Amino acid sequence: MHEFVQSEMDREAAAIANDRERARKAEDRSAGVDDRLKSLREQVSTLQEGVSQAARDIERERRGREAATRAKDKLLEDNAQLRAEVTKAEERAASLEDRLTETRRDLDAAREKEERLRSRIKTLDSNSGGGGGGGGGGGGAARSSSKKSRRSDRRSMEESKVSSSSDGGGGDDDDNFSTPGRDGGSDEDGGGRGGGGGGGGKRRRLNELEKRVQVLTAQNAALRTIVPPPHVPASATEKKKEQTTLIKGQGRRLGSAASPDDSAVVPVVGGTVATAGGSAYNGGGGHREAAVSRAMEAEKKLRRRVGALEKRLEERGVELQAAEGQTAKAKDLLVRANREKEAALRKLKDAGQGHDGGGRTGSSSSSSLSPEVADGLRSRLFQLEEENASLKRTAEMELPREVESLKHQVRTLRAQLEETDNQLEEAERRAKVVVARALSSDSNSGGGILRAEEGLYHDLQAAKDEVVALKAIGRDLEGQVLQRDSVNVELRFDLEARTAETERLRRRARELQAALKTGGGTAGAKDGSRPAGGRFKRERDLEGVVDALKRVTDKLRGENDRLRRMAGEGGGKAEAERSAREAKKKAAALREEVDKLTARAKDADSAVQKLAQKQELVNQLRRTLKVRDATIKTFQERAEDLAETKTLLSAELEAANQRLVASDRDSRSSGRSRPPAAAAAAHTARELEDAKREAATLRQQVQHQSEVVDRLRGDMNRDREETAAAAAGPGSEAVEAARAPAESAQDEADELRDRLAETERELQRMERRCASAMSTASRGGEGAADSFDRGSKDLLRVSGTGGLGSRGDGEGRLTQDRLKKENDRLREENDRLSEELGAFDHEFFEEIEDLKYKYSEAVRKLRQFEQERIGG
Incomplete structure (x- = not known):
């Protein structure tokens, strides 16, 4: 007997060691x-x-x-x-x-x-x-x-x-x-x-x-x-020898209708030419070449940076491929575990069939598996299923989610790289177009075309920046959607895993119950093929099961007795009624809490809607302010251009006046010396040709200014239409406030156009008088000097009262000051609105989410209580 017990203990120890080995x-x-x-x-x-x-x-x-x-x-x-x-x-x-x-x-x-x-x-x-x-x-x-x-x-x-x-x-x-x-x-x-x-x-x-x-x-x-x-x-002469430059005053054009007696040209060694009437001018362009070289170096650095980013993107792709390979390995492990599971299930099924056949016939019981082996296979199968579920979660949830996240990051990087390349190509194309237009444009109208192109370029760049920002927002939203999808898939997988685990545990419980039920039958139908000590082990197991069942039965019997006593006594009924009343009170309290939470949820929804409306209003105001800022900046730039043009025209008129005075002095001196009529006529003709060229140049400039004024008026009309359209929506106060500087700028443009028209009329009168002076000079006589006197007086009057003097500059500065004040006021209003929006911070939204969660929990508890009440 002692040996039998020792052998049973050794067998149990070996089984425990095997279990520990498998667990390890x-x-x-x-x-x-x-x-x-x-x-x-x-x-x-x-x-x-x-x-x-x-x-x-x-x-x-x-x-x-x-x-x-x-x-x-x-x-x-x-x-x-x-x-x-x-x-x-x-x-x-x-x-x-x-x-x-x-x-x-x-x-x-x-x-x-x-x-x-x-x-x-x-x-x-x-x-x-x-x-x-x-x-x-x-x-x-x-x-x-x-x-x-x-x-x-x-x-x-x-x-x-x-x-x-x-x-x-x-x-x-x-x-x-x-x-x-x-x-x-x-x-x-x-x-x-x-x-x-x-x-x-x-x-x-x-x-x-x-x-x-x-x-x-x-x-x-x-x-x-x-x-x-x-x-x-x-x-070729400019490249090989010194350059000759004649500069007189601010805004003086080089080499345009210069009289022979303006200044004596003196050559200076070193590529610099000095004049008696102006200052020295250096013909070199070293700083421009240095700027060009710096720009080329910067572009080379950018291209090297793009290459480094591409290389880094390739490295990320290699790492992504490695991660995908590891995912494939995990999937292979999962497939292998599934195969082991299927093999174990087949063995277990064969063992169950053999065990059933052994209960019916004695010949097939010798080939069937023992109950210990079947129990071991079942436990092994249970462990494999647990491991299979864990590996399946890793292979189907965690690794694909990480791979999708990496793919999304790679797509984002590629999109950013493509946007950077597109910006570089756009910059190069823009540079080529500007250079081509600058080469093909006229010397007088080239500046205006370049400024207009620059304005269009800034508008296009702003639109592209908005598109890039929207694309970035779209990528962020895509990442959020991807994250939420992964979370939903994970939750769905967890639900399926829990369902499968529940089925597995139920099956395991049924197997254990079947083993307990079939234990007694197999104990009575044992034969000579049963190993030694199997009967005592089975009996001991059955005794343990019987004891457990007795304990459960006693516990259930005690519970039934307690319930009977409670049902038989009156206090039990009172206690049940008291429990019912408490349950009703709890239900009423829960309903009130649900109502409060519903009201708070509605308030939160309305607050969210109001917040969205305010956010939309603020966005609209920001867009309006952005448009106003761009318009103000455009008006300021155009006002500066007009001021520069007025300065240039004043300098041109002053120079023409000086030349006419000089020609008048020469004609008077030649009149005193009484030269021959033919020489005086030739001299007068040359002077009149110079004056006519000067008048033609001034007329072209006036025409250019008229075109600028027309363009400004068109911009003003468009801005007025946009302002009228925006006045109907939210943010009309800011629009009305921004309308005043626009109207003042339009009035100033109208006044400038009137002055330019008056200047053009004065120039036409001067041209007619010059033509009459030329006809007088062709007939000969001393009337040319009087004509030149009248022409010089007209030029003096035009230069003094042509609308291009200090009065226009002062009004332009006043307009710029008004525009700056309006811009500051709009910025202050924008800051105030930003402070109001600051109240709707992250904590506010967290509180709203907390209220929603409490509301959902209260609804769930209420439904659960109602179900329990209906079921009770």
Whole structure:
């Protein structure tokens, strides 16, 4: 008996050891699965860090690209200004070529005069020698020859005066050479004194003529050094030699209708040309080249950054593939566990069939499994099912959710990368379009076109920014939807898992009950094939089961007795009634709580609706403020452009006035010297042509300003329509407040247009008077000076009262001040609304969610109580 008990104990110990070994293996497998999950979580966290770093890199790259775009825009503006300066320099070169042609004609005339003067010098030398040898007998012949020479000298001096006055640069020389006539007169008075006196006057005149020849030679040499040869283009001359630039006053255009006597051009070594009437101008563009190089370097850095982001995206893709591979491995483990489960189920089924057959026939009982093996298989099957459920949850829920999250992050990164590439391509295309339009546009209207294009570009960029923001919001919402879908799928899977676990536990309970029921039958039908000690073990198990059933039966019997006693006594009934009343009170309290929670939920819903309405109102006000800010900024820029244009026109009118005064002075001096009628007419014609060109230029500028005013009026009308349309909705107070500066700006634009029209009429009157002066000059006479006087007075009156003076600047500044004040007021109102919205913070929404949760719990409790009451 002792040996039998010892063998049974050893068997139990071996079974316990096997169970522990199986439990240890299961723990090892679960630990391995936990390690894999931990490694996957670490990889996911690494990927998330990489994604956040990539997002930061993309943000830095975007900022760098914005800086590069701004640098490109600045470079394009500098390029446009440089091209305008080059155009003006070419015009100046053309005018210099015209002056070169005139100078060459003057040089030819000077050479002819020089030859004539040299011949006259030789003649005078020969005459002076003949007079000294002949004595007093030849005095009459000397006097006659000296008279002829003086007449020829007077004619030559008058011709030199005419040529110098037409040249425009020899006024001082004419003053210096106006003395030979007087000298000749003194010689003529003293001609009868003999050959010695005549010889001294001729020597002085000879010295003066030599000085005149030296001055002309120096002027010719200076002109040859300044003006390029005829066969060399102006652009090549600008590249090879020094540039010649004439600057007078602020806003003076280079090389446009400059008079010959504006300033004397002096060449300076080093590529810089200084003028007597202006300041030195350096022809180099080093700072623009440096800016271009910096922009190119920034673009290269951005491209390298894009390459790094693409490489990082590829690395994230490789990590995603690795995660998918691990997911596939987990699924393989799940399939393997399912196969083991099916095999165990088949074995268990075969064991059950064999066990049933053994109960019926004695021959098949020898081939069936023992109850211990069947119990072990069932427990093993139960453990495998538990492990299978855990692995299934890991493979079907956690890993796919992480994979979907990583895929969403990768899609977000790719979308951001594509947006960055699109922005870079758009910036390059924009730069090419602006450069092409700047090259093809006219020099006068190029600035306006560029400004209009810049305004359109800013509007388009703002719209694109809004689209990008909406796309970002869409991506965030997509991520939230994906997260909620994963949570819903997880909850659904948990529900299915709980259902399967419940079925599994019920099946396990049925198996245990079946084992308990069939235990007695099999104990009585045992045969010789049963192992030793099996009967005692089975009996011991049955005794344990019987004891347990007895305890349960006793417990149930005691409960029934207690219930009978409570039902038999009156206090039990009172207690039941008291319990019912308490239950009714609880139900009433719960109903009241439900009503309160319902009311609070309705209040919360109404508060949410009001909050949404206020949020919509604030968004609309923000959009209105944004449009107003853009309009105010546009008006400010246009006001600044108009102020600059007014300054330029004032400078142009002042310069034209100075030239007319100078031409008036020259015409008066030429009128006193009484030049021939043909020379005066030619001089008057040239001056009138200059005035006509100046008037045409001013007319073009006035026309351009008229177009600007028309465009401003169209913008004002559109803004007024938009304001009227927005006045019907919420935020009308802000719209009404923003309407006043717009109307004042429109009034100012109308006033500016009226002034420009008045200026154009004055210019037309001046042109008609110039035409009449030209016709008078063609007939000859002294009426040209009076015409020039009237033209100069008109120009003075136009420049003084043309509407482009300090009054317009003062009103423009007042308008800018009003617009700034209105903008500050709107910003203060926006801050106030933002503070009101600050009350609806995160805690407010959490409180609303808490109320909703309490309401749902109260409803659930009420329904449960009603069901219990109906069931009771």
